Amino acid sequence: MKIAAQWLFILCLPVLLLTASVSGAMNCRWLYQYGFNKYDISRVTGIESPELKKAADGLIHYFNSGEEYINLTVIKDGKPFVLFNEREAAHLKDVKGLFRLVYKLLLGTLIYALLYVGVTWARRQDRRRLAKGLVFGGGLTLLLMLALGLLIAFDFDQFFLQFHLLSFANDFWMLNPATDYLIMLFPQGFWFDATLVCALGTAAGAIILGGLGWWRLKKDRPLQSP
16 A cells, blocks of 8 residues: 555656646746747737737636636737637637646645655655655656657657647637737747746655655665665
């Protein structure tokens, strides 16, 4: 029973760290602004920087709200402008569904991880088992992020395509970069950067947790000697 609980904890850690990283990136205004600046989105769209910031805030609000469809208006050329058309709004609804799934996975794995840590830490004889779980879980996470890093480095276009084919049951994500503002605001280069940020954030979390586990094992080593 203890071994099964430990392995479940190990397997939960990559999911917990990745979903935490994705959730953080989704709600990070700095990441949106970084993409707008790097890809000169104001020039591409004709929308001034303050209105782009408003668009980023509107998207973050929508993803965390109970609204079914987004209705976001910005000022363009001195006039109110509805940023997303019906097809884009439908796709954003699907994206919101994915983010809701991410939140659920984050909550579920976090609850289990906290319960496991609480139970094992309460029993002094099980603390070494917890430390090993952190080391193995952190190591597994790093291996998965290394694989993801290699995948996006060598063929991000294919990764991006397969992600959409697997994640969405419709073709609303197939938008026109010449006319659809969702693509103008977030070109593929932005998603490469965002994926890299999520992978690095996940890896950093794995190093921290794995390092804590390793430190605990080193600290307890003398206690394990005869």
